[in-house]
Amino acid sequence: xxxxxxxxxxxxxxxxxxxxxxxxxxxxxxxxxxxxxxxxxxxxxxxxxxxxxxxxxxxxxxxxxxxxxxxxxxxxxxxxxxxxxxxxxxxxxxxxxxxxxxxxxxxxxxxxxxxxxxxxxxxxxxxxxxxxxxxxxxxxxxxxxxxxxxxxxxxxxxxxxxxxxxxxxxxxxxxxxxxxxxxxxxxxxxxxxxxxxxxxxxxxxxxxxxxxx
Amino acid sequence: xxxxxxxxxxxxxxxxxxxxxxxxxxxxxxxxxxxxxxxxxxxxxxxxxxxxxxxxxxxxxxxxxxxxxxxxxxxxxxxxxxxxxxxxxxxxxxxxxxxxxxxxxxxxxxxxxxxxxxxxxxxxxxxxxxxxxxxxxxxxxxxxxxxxxxxxxxxxxxxxxxxxxxxxxxxxxxxxxxxxxxxxxxxxxxxxxxxxxxxxxxxxxxxxxxxxxxxxxxxxxxxxxxxxxxxxxxxxxxxxxxxxxxxxxxxxxxxxxxxxxxxxxxxxxxx
Ligand SMILES: [Fe+2]
Numbered sequence: 411x412x413x414x415x416x417x418x419x420x421x422x423x424x425x426x427x428x429x430x431x432x433x434x435x436x437x438x439x440x441x442x443x444x445x446x447x448x449x450x451x452x453x454x455x456x457x458x459x460x461x462x463x464x465x466x467x468x469x470x471x472x473x474x475x476x477x478x479x480x481x482x483x484x485x486x487x488x489x490x491x492x493x494x495x496x497x498x499x500x501x502x503x504x505x506x507x508x509x510x511x512x513x514x515x516x517x518x519x520x521x522x523x524x525x526x527x528x529x530x531x532x533x534x535x536x537x538x539x540x541x542x543x544x545x546x547x548x549x550x551x552x553x554x555x556x557x558x559x560x561x562x563x564x565x566x567x568x569x570x571x572x573x574x575x576x577x578x579x580x581x582x583x584x585x586x587x588x589x590x591x592x593x594x595x596x597x598x599x600x601x602x603x604x605x606x607x608x609x610x611x612x613x614x615x616x617x618x619x620x621x622x623x
Numbered sequence: 624x625x626x627x628x629x630x631x632x633x634x635x636x637x638x639x640x641x642x643x644x645x646x647x648x649x650x651x652x653x654x655x656x657x658x659x660x661x662x663x664x665x666x667x668x669x670x671x672x673x674x675x676x677x678x679x680x681x682x683x684x685x686x687x688x689x690x691x692x693x694x695x696x697x698x699x700x701x702x703x704x705x706x707x708x709x710x711x712x713x714x715x716x717x718x719x720x721x722x723x724x725x726x727x728x729x730x731x732x733x734x735x736x737x738x739x740x741x742x743x744x745x746x747x748x749x750x751x752x753x754x755x756x757x758x759x760x761x762x763x764x765x766x767x768x769x770x771x772x773x774x775x776x777x778x779x780x781x782x783x784x785x786x787x788x789x790x791x792x793x794x795x796x797x798x799x800x801x802x803x804x805x806x807x808x809x810x811x812x813x814x815x816x817x818x819x820x821x822x823x824x825x826x827x828x829x830x831x832x833x834x835x836x837x838x839x840x841x842x843x844x845x846x847x848x849x850x851x852x853x854x855x856x857x858x859x860x861x862x863x864x865x866x867x868x869x870x871x872x873x874x875x876x877x878x879x880x881x882x883x884x885x886x887x888x889x890x891x892x893x894x
Contacts, residue, residue, distance in 0.1 A: 411854055411855045411856075411857060411858075411859065411875065411876060412734075412859045412861075412874050412875075412876055413735070413737065413741075413876040413878070417741075418737075418741045419741075421737075421739065421740055421741030422740065422741040422742075424740070427739040427740060428737060428738075428739050428740075428741060428878040429669055429739075429852070429855070429878065430669065430670070430739065430878050430879060430880040431826075431828060431855050431856065431877045431878050431879070432669065432670050432671055432828060432847045432852050432853070432855060432856060433670060433671060433826050433827060433828050434671065434814075434827065434828045434829040434843060434844075434846075434856070435678075435681075435827075435843060436814070436827050437814060437829075437843075438762075438764055438765075439752065439754075439760040439762045439764065439765055439814075440752060440814070441752075441762075450752045450762070450778050451750060451752065451816060476683040476684050477682075477683035477684070477687070478683050480683075482684065488825070490698060490699075490702075490703060490822045491698060492697070492698050498697065498698055498701050499703070499704075500701070500704045501704060502704045502705055502706035502707075502708045502709055503706075503708045503709060504703055504705065504709060505705065505708075505709035505710065505748075505780075506708055506709055513703055513704070514698075514703060515703035533698075536696075536697035536698060537697070540697075543698075545698055545699055545822055547822070547825050549827050550684055551680055551684075552678070552680030552681050552682075552683075552684035552685075553673065553681065553684045553685065554671040554672065554673045554675060554678065554681055554685070554843070554846045555670055555671050555673055556825060556826055556827060557673075557686070558823065558825075574694075575691075575693050578691075579691070583688075603683070603684050603685065603686060604683055604684065604685060604686060604687055605687075608686055608687065608688050609686075610688075610691050611686050611690055611691065612690065612691050612692075612693040613690035613691065613692050613693065614693060614694070614695050614699070614823035614880075614881070615694070615695075615881065616739060616823070616824075616880035616881040616882075617670065617823070617880040617881075618668065618669050618670045619670065619672075619673060619690045620665070620668035620669075620670060620671075620672050620848070621665070621668075621672050621674065622672070622673060622674065622686070622689060622690055
């Protein structure tokens with residue numbers, strides 16, 4: 411499809427917005443689980459926002475499950491987050507990491523047992539008193555469009571209490587968005603695409619999930 | 624792993640239906656009838672249904688609770704930045720990655736990435752991946768007995784220009800069989816991965832070629848129930864993109880949802 415000049419003029423003058431292009435599944439062939447350099451979407455150190463050897467590196471890990479409770483071996487996850495001070499990164503270099511620049515974005519594929527791992531830092535609050543979270547987007551074979559969600563850090567319970575999104579959810583649904591902090595400092599966050607423990611997925615203005623909202 | 628040193632424990636094309644519980648032996652007619660029933664009861668939808676049973680793999684992989692409407696906050700109103708540090712200009716040409724020329728029909732795919740208000744998405748990452756001219760991916764899970772091409776990986780990336788434009792030189796991919804049902808074939812397509820000016824616009828989709836006879840049979844394409852919306856995934860043959868004695872050409876514009884950011888006068892130049 412080609413957007414013609416009339417459509418473009420109408421959109422730019424605010425008369426009629428352009429309708430978004432539909433999404434489609436990522437399919438099965440987006441990349442190997444790991445160990446390959448730039449084959450399809452995964453790339454070297456894509457899941458290492460910071461070097462895991464850094465003292466402030468935090469391991470963010472979890473498993474992606476389907477509605478049967480079985481792990482999904484062919485999902486791809488991306489995170490996007492503020493830095494430790496709550497600043498929004500706008501540095502290039504995510505695809506060719508120099509080992510020092512924090513770009514705030516990472517990509518991980520799950521392994522054969524559905525597990526993903528990122529090395530990152532705890533995001534700081536972007537405003538005083540705001541609950542810090544990591545934004546997560548999920549793609550998978552069998553999943554016909556992307557799914558957005560948030561991974562909240564568990565510590566600042568006062569901020570979590572006040573958070574607009576969390577406070578609009580029932581307690582059991584709310585808990586699906588809050589990561590668990592383990593003794594070694596790592597964050598555990600499982601994703602359930604369907605079922606009892608289904609993760610809360612977010613629909614932002616401008617995108618439709620037909621027959622679903 | 625090559626076909627001849629076959630480990631029986633490994634997944635192969637011939638036993639993948641065993642390893643993929645969603646694969647079935649249903650007939651094309653069964654799938655068509657299911658798709659027809661869903662389409663008959665739908666109207667005006669702009670995105671695929673995540674719950675679309677004719678695509679068997681979707682059965683246990685879609686949310687059943689309603690999506691939670693949310694307003695994007697802070698980090699979600701921005702996108703990661705990509706630039707020349709990330710992507711070399713040659714990575715947009717998929718025909719020069721090997722020692723020689725890949726087999727197949729050389730094509731150029733060109734278009735623009737826009738938001739709903741017609742603003743170009745500048746300096747953003749576009750990634751593609753695709754099967755080769757025989758319908759085969761360079762991938763350990765693709766065991767379709769069609770030849771790999773040593774001169775074609777099927778992977779490319781680029782950064783959009785100031786007018787939101789992108790361009791790839793590649794080979795026209797072939798249709799390929801899959802295990803959704805008996806004698807299931809995907810229409811020829813190129814997978815696209817896209818970023819916008821805010822992260823809520825992040826999307827992955829597939830571009831198709833005009834007039835493909837497999838369109839009506841494909842549950843992934845037909846998961847979008849409205850013809851007008853399906854048409855948005857089909858490139859236009861453009862003779863101005865074809866070049867003399869070198870390539871045929873296609874044009875495909877992509878519109879991202881949103882953006883949700885409040886744009887200031889002059890702000891468009893900053894991103
Ligand atoms: Fe494909």
